[in-house]
Amino acid sequence: MSFLEKMKTRYTVKKYNPQGHISEEKINELKEILNLSPSSINSQPWNFIFVNNNSKVKDQLAEASYWNKEKIVQSSHLIVFQSLKNSEDFEKQIEGVLPEGSVNYYKNFIKPKGEDGIRSWLKHQVYLSLGVFLSACADMGIDSTPMEGIEPERYDDILKNEKYETLFAVAIGERDEADTNQPKFNPKTRLKTGKVIVEA
Ligand SMILES: Cc1cc2nc3c(=O)[nH]c(=O)nc-3n(C[C@H](O)[C@H](O)[C@H](O)COP(=O)(O)O)c2cc1C
Numbered sequence: 001m002s003f004l005e006k007m008k009t010r011y012t013v014k015k016y017n018p019q020g021h022i023s024e025e026k027i028n029e030l031k032e033i034l035n036l037s038p039s040s041i042n043s044q045p046w047n048f049i050f051v052n053n054n055s056k057v058k059d060q061l062a063e064a065s066y067w068n069k070e071k072i073v074q075s076s077h078l079i080v081f082q083s084l085k086n087s088e089d090f091e092k093q094i095e096g097v098l099p100e101g102s103v104n105y106y107k108n109f110i111k112p113k114g115e116d117g118i119r120s121w122l123k124h125q126v127y128l129s130l131g132v133f134l135s136a137c138a139d140m141g142i143d144s145t146p147m148e149g150i151e152p153e154r155y156d157d158i159l160k161n162e163k164y165e166t167l168f169a170v171a172i173g174e175r176d177e178a179d180t181n182q183p184k185f186n187p188k189t190r191l192k193t194g195k196v197i198v199e200a
Pocket residue numbers: 010011012013014068145146147148149150168188
């Protein structure tokens with residue numbers, strides 16, 4: 001199947017088969033793929049927390065996920081996407097690691113935006129990795145649900161990853177065959193390409 005066909009058939013899963021389990025091998029591949037995500041100046045201001053089904057933490061996070069609770073409980077794994085919280089820790093991470101030109105780009109173009117501007121820029125980088133991750137899942141035939149419908153502060157309290165803050169999470173697993181959100185029951189809707197893709 002071409003990648004285009006895979007993107008047509010991927011969809012946001014609303015109901016998982018609780019017996020579905022993603023193999024260790026595929027999980028390891030996804031970890032490597034996430035670690036290869038591109039980011040501005042190779043900033044990589046992220047942590048990706050993998051929570052598997054045997055972990056009590058997964059149920060605790062499900063409780064902090066509003067209408068997404070059931071999906072998380074019945075999924076195989078939950079991956080929490082986090083961003084570095086403050087500029088000081090980010091600067092420590094890049095100093096002496098990134099090439100001088102990249103550090104200077106940060107100092108001259110991002111740092112003058114102030115703490116809020118910097119945090120916003122850091123978060124944008126993490127969203128890029130979401131795109132990479134969902135595309136990888138599509139390619140590997142893994143079902144997924146991206147979720148902003150969670151309580152990030154409660155996630156932070158549960159995960160205790162001090163320097164990072166939670167932005168969103170993705171459940172992965174195997175769809176329930178009766179999931180009504182599958183494109184065969186609920187065809188995908190998108191704006192017309194002519195409205196979105198513009199030639200200049
Ligand atoms: C950043 C982001 C956050 C989302 N949050 C949720 C969510 O909390 N719960 C949910 O069921 N779907 C969520 N979605 C799924 C979108 O509604 C879905 O991707 C969109 O309607 C397109 O449908 P498709 O993914 O099935 O093609 C989210 C998607 C993205 C990219």
